[in-house]
Amino acid sequence: MIRDDALDALPVRAALPALRDALADHGTAVLVAPPGTGKTTLVPPALAGLFGDGPPRRVIVAEPRRIAARAAARRIAWLLGERPGGRVGYTVRGERAVGRDTRVEVVTTGVLLQRLQRDQELTGVDAVVLDECHERHLDADTTAAFLWDVRQTLRPDLRLVAASATTDAQGWSRLLGDAPVVEAPGVSYPVEVVWAPPARPFRPPHGTRVDPALPAHVATVIRVALSERDGDVLCFLPGVGEIARVAGALGDLGGVDVLQVHGRAPAAVQDAVLSPAARRRVVLATSVAESSLTVPGVRVVVDAGLAREPRVDHARGLSALTTVRVSRASARQRAGRAGREAPGVVYRCWTEAEDARLTRFPAPEIKVADLTAFALQAACWGDPDASGLALLDAPPAGAMAAARSVLAAVGAVDPAGRATARGVRLARLGLHPRLGRALLDAGGAEAVAEVVALLGEEPPREYGDDLASAVRAARRGGDAYGARWRTEVRRLRSAAGGAGGPAPGVVVPSAGDALAGLVAALAYPERVARKDGGSHLMASGTRAELPEGSGLRDAPWIAVAVADRPVGRGHARVRLAAAVDEETARLAAGALLTERDEVRWADGDVVARRVEALGAVELAARPLRDADPALVRQALLEGLRREGFGLLRWSAEARVLRQRLAFLRLHRGEPWPDVGEEALHARVDQWLEPELSRARRRADLARIDAGQALARLLPWASGEAGRLDALAPERITVPSGSRVRVDYGDPERPVLAVKLQEMFGLQRSPEVAGVPLLVHLLSPAGRPAAVTADLASFWREGYRGVRAELRGRYPKHPWPEDPASAEPTRHTKARLGR
Incomplete structure (x- = not known):
């Protein structure tokens, strides 16, 4: 018996004529209907002609989640006065309630994808409704793309409806061939917004971790809401762990039931939440309660402002859920839950200023997921x-x-x-390809299916981080996870039927612990890891750290099944793993097994080895004789880059030559060569061959005459090399007749260190290549007495003070009153005959 009073109360009914017209004219439509209007429960049976106002059709409704699919089917069947399995049914993974008379079938998008791959024409189906398409789940986007392809090529009669409360309507319209957009009137119950931020801001979430202060604050807000408002409270939290902690923080509320709703919750609990209750309730839920589901009695929403989204780290081969700030679209969806049946209120656990900075829509899974x-x-x-x-x-x-x-x-x-x-x-198989590979290659036996089923849906944290122990816990457990796990094991055994035994070379162990390791290694070969110090090194090259107290910490080898990477850390944090032996690691990750010649600079010399490795994990190594000269050369170059050209033999003459060339490069430019470290590395082929090609180790480098090699860079072709001694002489003749070495250590201003008496009579500072030398005038003992770049000025102004200070200390040396006209000398007065 059709419940006409309930149907009449659904506002989307007014949009049905326009929707039918759109489908009749275009075959596609985008339906935008606010929460509570009945788009999920009224549109599919209306399109199927179950109200007697149209031709009979078979309609499939695709929902993003199992809980939503089951709930939608039950609600539609209730409107018709029936139970699921008759004219209305549902199919989710591991559960099916469909009969031969079923006209409306509610499925998950994953189930519909499988069906499309088996039967691209969707034989017998007249229309498909993609519900809650705004959530942008990867399966939903893929399903929509496949359906449009089917309509374009095989089934132009197939009708498609994209339905959502908050979505990019124009984008979906373009995607479905400029489909008409039909908008349904919403329920006009107002929802008041109360900003309820914590006293201090929460620390940003990282991975699946959130600030420990969040559960306590949310519990406080819930208590305030219960005291200030009437009706049930629906609280949105990012995950199962936060739900449990908030429930613990609430304790006994006295006459108020606390229910926990998430994808792992028992079906009985999910059904109870969606049914009217005699007592007041607080429903703690993940984002599964954002769409499709109406929780009766809710007048208050408490929103923690966080959600879980998939992320993948391609560089490290890790994929996991991560906690993010909720989008504005999702926040509106959540708030709308409070106004479905009457005026309501939403308590948002963040500030109004933060709200303006939220992203507009959730990140599409196709952009961030594996x-x-x-x-x-x-x-x-x-x-x-x-x-x-x-x-x-x-x-x-x-x-x-x-x-x-x-x-x-x-x-x-x-x-x-x-x-x-x-x-x-x-x-x-309805599995991730990695898990499908493990299921088939390990033979598909029940024990194998048990491990794969556990990897397909991450078990509760209390099961621990040891995969084998977690399987035993699932076998014992009477919890909701255990029930779903057993259903999935049966499905996988059926799906793997006829597998024909393990793949060639795969020996399936009888022991449960070893079997868990084999399955995990087959699924994630790049994550087999060997103990290396205080952590394990995975074949992918990423280090994996096990929690303190883990029974796997001392395992020589493990296969990492679940891991994430905390923000700011390069190492992976292991969530679930199994012990394996080296033989299993080699078998599972055989494609990563290599033998290579490794020649590198290490510990200050060339190291040449033949290395057997499993990806980044070194298994064995032995010394390599007759290594490839090209590899040796590269290793020597790496040594020179790390330790510098000081590895060569630098005589005093060679060091001076490099300094002179640096001086000329700075002041004269081309064609004089750049002899800085980077420039010498860039031109190593031009100046260090053939000596470098003949070298095999550090000692050979030390025998290379750097000066002889460096001379190859002189501008011989232009003839400028012949002017080196003229432009940058090693020594210059001073007034006394001595040939004094020029110090080019500072190419900006070379230094001439000479005894003061040898410069008597010289009016201008000496120059090289047009650059005045910085003259260090030395005392008779060879210590600096004065520094000047202008001798004439020094004789006039500085000499008098130096003479007064030193003539008494060195009376045997001449100290004339007029040095500018005095005769230069390198001798004492006695030698001069004075």
Whole structure:
């Protein structure tokens, strides 16, 4: 019996004529309907003709989550006075309630993707409604692209509706061939906004970690809301852990039930939340409660302002959920839950100023997530690079390249990127291709399926970080996770039927711990890791750290199944792993096994070895004789770059030559060569050969005459090399007749250090290449008495003071009153006959 009173109360009913017209004229439509208008529960049966106002059709409704699919089917069936399984049914992974008379089937987008891959024409289906498309889940975007392709090429009669409360309506309209946008009137219940930030700002989230102060503050806000407002409270939190902590902080609320709703919650709890209750309730939920679900009795929403989104670190091969600030669109969706049945209020645990800085929409998964499964779906569809798919956002090239690399490694695609027969089978398992590879290559037995099922949905933290122990906990557990896990194990055993036993070379151990390690290593070969100091080094090159107290910390080898990377740290943090032995690591990661000649500069000399390695993990090494001369040369160059050209033999003459050339380069420029470190490295072929090619180790470098090599850089071709001694002489003749060395250590101003008496009579400071020398006038003992670049000025003004100070100390040396006209000498008075 149809519940006409409930149908009449749904505002979306007024939009049905326009929606039908749009589909009749264009075959596609975008339906924008605010929360609570009934788009999920009324539109599908109306399109299916279940109210007797249209021809009978078969309609599929795609929801982003299992909880939403089950709830939508139950609600539609209730409106018709039926139970799911009749004219209205649902199919989610591991659960199906569909009969031969089913006209409206609610499925998850993942289920619909699998169905499209098996039957591209969707035989017998007249219309598909993509619900909550604003959430931009990867499966939903992919499904939409495939459906549009089907409509364009195979089924022009297939009707498509993209439905959402808050979305980029024009973007979806363009994607579906300029589909008409139909807007439904919303429920006009106002929702008051109360800003409820903490006394001090929360520390920014990183990974799945949030500020420990958040649960206590949210619990306080909930208590305030209960005391200030009537009705049930719906609180949005980022994850299961935060829900549990807030529940613990609330304690006993006295006459108020506290319910926890998330993807892992038992079906009975999920159903209870969606049903009217006699007692007042506080519902703690993740973002699963943002869309599709109406929680009756809710008048208050408390929003922690955080959400979990997938992220992938391609450089380290890690993918995981991370905590982010909620978008404005999601915040509106959450607030709307308070106004579905009556005026309500939302308490936002952030400031109004912060609200203005929130992103407009959630990040599309295709931009941030691991694209391996998407790439396999595209390859099986016949479009390996996804260039022909109608997508709101193109997949990032780097992410697609990483995905194709994984697919090639597991044999899912050929060199051209096309799906292989194995790839098609992997796609139909309903698993990530990595896990599908592990399931098939390990033989698909029940014990294997148990480990794969546990990896397919990360177990509760209380199961621990040891994969084998977690499997045992799931077997024992009577919790909701354990129930879903057992259902998934049965599904995987069925899906892997006929696997034909393990892949060649794979020996499946009978011991549970060893089996868990094998499955994890097959799924994540680049994450097999050997103990190296206080951490484990993965084959990918990233270090992995286990928590304090972990039973795996001393394991020589592990296979890391789940890990993340805290912000600001280069090491991965292990969440779930299993012990393996080296043989299993070699088997699972055989594609990464290499033997290479390694010649490098290490510990101050050339080290040449033949290395066997599993990716970045060194397995064995032995000395390498007769190493490739080119590799040796590169190692020597690396040594010179690290330690400098001081590794060569620098005589006094060679050092002076380099200084003289540096002086000429600075003051004369070309063609005089740049002899700085970087310039010498850049021109090493021109000045250090053939000596460098003959060298094999550090000692050989030390025998190379740097001066002889450096002379090759002189401008011989232009003839300028012959002017070196004229422009930058090693010594110059001073007035006394002595030849005194010029110090070119400072190329800006070379120095001439000479005894003061030898410069008598000279009016101008000597020059080299037109640059006046800085004259250090020395006492008879060879100590600096004065420094000047202007001798004439010194004789007039500075000499008198020096004479007064030194003539008594050195009476045997001449100290004339007029040095400018005195005869220069390098001798004492006695030698002069005075």
